[in-house]
Amino acid sequence: MTTMTETSARFREFKMPDVGEGLTEAEILKWFVQPGDTVTDGQVVCEVETAKAAVELPIPFDGVVHELRFPEGTTVDVGQVIIAIDVAPGSGDAPAPAAEPAQEPVEAASQGDGDAPKGRTPVLVGYGVAETSTKRRPRKGASAAPEAAAVAAAVQAELNGHGAPAAAAAAPAVPAQGGAPDGGRPLAKPPVRKLAKDLGIDLATVVPTGKDGIITREDVHAAAAPAPVSPTVASPAAEPEAAAATAPQAAASSARETRIPVKGVRKAIAQAMVGSAFTAPHVTEFVTVDVTRTMKLVAELKEDKDMAGVRVNPLLIIAKALLVAIKRNPEVNAAWDEANQEIVQKHYVNLGIAAATPRGLIVPNIKDAHDKTLPQLAAALGELVTTARDGKTSPAAMAGGTVTITNVGVFGVDTGTPILNPGESAILAVGAIKLQPWVHKGKVKPRQVTTLALSFDHRLVDGELGSKVLADVAAILEQPKRLITWA
Incomplete structure (x- = not known):
């Protein structure tokens, strides 16, 4: 133009x-x-x-x-x-x-x-x-x-x-x-x-x-x-x-009410969420998992010279776990084409990360996240978060996502039932990681525990497939060594 x-x-x-x-x-x-x-x-x-x-x-x-x-x-x-x-x-x-x-x-x-x-x-x-x-x-x-x-x-x-x-x-x-x-x-x-x-x-x-x-x-x-x-x-x-x-x-200007025009990012969020909620039949499954070993791995990686200069946190391991789960269950990485009545399976993963910004919720994504090493994934996550907070995320960075992670745990929330990002088939919500009593090796011990929630489009992801993906993510976070054996 x-x-x-x-x-x-x-x-x-x-x-x-x-x-x-x-x-x-x-x-x-x-x-x-x-x-x-x-x-x-x-x-x-x-x-x-x-x-x-x-x-x-x-x-x-x-x-x-x-x-x-x-x-x-x-x-x-x-x-x-x-x-x-x-x-x-x-x-x-x-x-x-x-x-x-x-x-x-x-x-x-x-x-x-x-x-x-x-x-x-x-x-x-x-x-x-x-x-x-x-x-x-x-x-x-x-x-x-x-x-x-x-x-x-x-x-x-x-x-x-x-x-x-x-x-x-x-x-x-x-x-x-x-x-x-x-x-x-x-x-x-x-x-x-x-x-x-x-x-x-x-x-x-x-x-x-x-x-x-x-x-x-x-x-x-x-x-x-x-x-x-x-x-x-x-x-x-x-x-x-x-x-x-x-x-x-x-x-x-009444003190009892404030009217805020709905426009920009907020308007787009509202339209997208309404369209998603009333188009894709959502199903959400939950699992509570002991992530004590994952937290120990995070602490070790922070001291690893290969991870120097990048931010290491639990979200990094969760993102890698989801990528491995998708590799083991590729059918979940798909989209529903209503016009042609087709399921479009994606052979790449553009991993979306929901980010709260002063202008509202946006979901930029890491292009070809499935091909990135752990240090590369950490660097991409850090750049994505910084750009979003500065309000500099480009439209291209928010287009073409395939699956999304939303970390509600940063707000102290245990879990939620996330709505799919339009055009995607699954979204993983991560709850707060808390020290809780947990049965470990036959004894009740204080362990780091979190709850995961996976929402998926039931038109193309049935209960068995959704359960497998969620179970794989949980298994990796409980035993992070599976990142080596399953990746």
Whole structure:
């Protein structure tokens, strides 16, 4: 998909790309640039979150940022323009954004003058008349004066034409609490203007706190927040209307409830889990096993020079045990093809590891895990966890999984009944490893014990096969030497 277009010889637009496997939308998490900033080819301009991961987007050309089309937090469809770049700053052949208000008074357009420059007519949705990057510089008092005078004159003429006193006409030109300098257009960046429009806020009524009198996002949010009624601002006739307008906002910020939009990773999780739960007939089996020897093996491996530099923990041995069990029972590593009514057996294992991140649960997988040695598997696990915690997991890393492990034991939970990752046939849940009384060699002794739960798709995995896989994993964790004899 083409991700950039040309609006003229000077301005180029960058579209939201398809960042992974046919995804149709992405949320803009953060802008790293603002209008007026210089960018170079390959520079990251924003971070977006798809239904699978957070991704940084680089700009494919040089120039100066002219406009950000969407504010942070907006979900944008693939193919929509998200940023406009002035690739020839300083040239005079620009379309709509070329003219400065100081050079072209506002009333020229409002009087219907046929000689008015065409560049003043195009309007970007939600932002008003487009501006050039040069308007991002702090305005001098002299340059703003013609526009301010024109606006004041137009307002006065309009009011006088309806019989309003001249003194009343002059009042709007002095916004004691607004962001308009000397009655001119309030100073605010395009994303802030869009936010104000979405919230129904008139920028002329907003108190600016930014540098040089620029209205910030915080200023708009402050103006949108419910405020106590002041007798100097609202007349008795306007009070019912004002109360009706602020009622929805007050309800949304009630201390008894918080509403969180479902989007991004959370939306994808919800859709995937519903689809899996109501498509694949789940069966879950459990086994409680003595893993004392496995814990001793973990301690020994931490001292092994061949494992230096990699993280060794019980999950590593559990992952290896599951891979060996799959090798002994390959039919479990399969998928159900509903469209063709076929069982697709996989001759490779992309081992998924469920990871809890600030953005929600994701399941990246280790590609071709069945071919990796124990040190290689340990290194892959470490890299997977670190990348997930940093929010840098790519969509490709979460695609193509065949079986999954979810370690609920890290939360102190004994076990659970995990839902299959869509397109997979089995998922193994690992419970907390605890010191418990256990019958060992005919005597009750304190042993390290855990409970495993295996959920599988009963369309392609019957009870016997599922039981064999779970029993093999348990046997290896009880006697880790089987890793040598069975692998």
